[in-house]
Amino acid sequence: MIGYALTIAIGAFSLGLLLNLWRVATGPNISDRILALDTMVINAIALLILLGIALGSSIFFEVSMLFALVGFISTVSYCRFLLRGDIIE
Amino acid sequence: MLSRLLPHPVLSVVLAICWLLLVNTVAINSIVFAVLLGLFVPMLIRPYWPDMPRLSRPLVVIEYGLIVLYDIIKANTEVALIVLFKPSKSLQPAWICVPLDITSPEAITVLGMTITLTPGTVSCDLAADGHAILVHCLHAPDPAAVRDDIKARYERRLKEIFE
């Protein structure tokens, strides 16, 4: 049963990634695009953990932990660039 | 003497536990390194964070965490129903200004993070003098009720914890 659940969950999060990509491509203004990119990072973290369960490997946990730690920095620096015109003052 | 050696006991314990979780094993060498981290990191950062708040009432901290967890799950289902079934025309988004009674920056930070983590509300900005917080609601037919809810559920407990 867990095999079916894994398949459904991986499919759902992959579909989520595609929907986010649609928002990145069509987003009417720039905050929508940043938001969609940030959501892609979160969906990617979930996908990595699901792959870790599916393949029975604990390497994926390290990868997703690094993503969770540093994934927000790109979003913050892009926002900061828009707010200040500069990233490091 | 003890306060010089351990300026912030709670921070030391949190750092040690985080290190043990990170290495994911409980062996003697990782425990030793965790204790060293818990001893030295608070000493190193003490000059940069002079008036670190003292957490009083640990029971209220646990109660606060459980309440936030319950609210996250409840609000998640509500927002999922709104996203799936509510037509866009009957959606009533609202900006809400929540006046603050808490003054310490750490308490305001925790309040803002709680508001954002609860689906349906996002904390967007702080007043220039720090006495109000700007919240955006996904669906708020009655903005005053949301404001009173935030103040009664979260801010009152944070006031007990931090002051």
Next chain:
Amino acid sequence: MQYDLPLWADIAVSAFLLIAAFFGLVGSYGLIRLPDAMTRLHAPTKATTLGVGGVLIGSMIFVLATEGRFSAHELLISLFLFLTSPITALFIAKVHIHLHERPDTLPEPRDGAGWASYTADGPARGVRDLSPLPETEPDQNT
């Protein structure tokens, strides 16, 4: 693929994964469906909290049932996500306020202090004007 799990763990892991898949998908769908930029900001918080949270709880039960040890990395991942996702939400909201709102479209804070985005160090040194660039004359030589 075959997994040898006791029945209770099989059911529990599957339930948590399905809940997580539902909320993650609804979060991404909300990003498409909701009408304007500020309401769209509400969708990913859902994907973060219950979507990834459900996957992490399922993974913890799975490791506990198959290998018989307590896996703590999941707790750290959720801790990091809970710490960082409000920061990104705040910054995106500030970008939206900076670009698309005026002080008179927002409610007034008490004492008339104004919001920090507009006053304290608001439109600050070196801020770029984000209106579209003026049309430049096409270079005749190229």
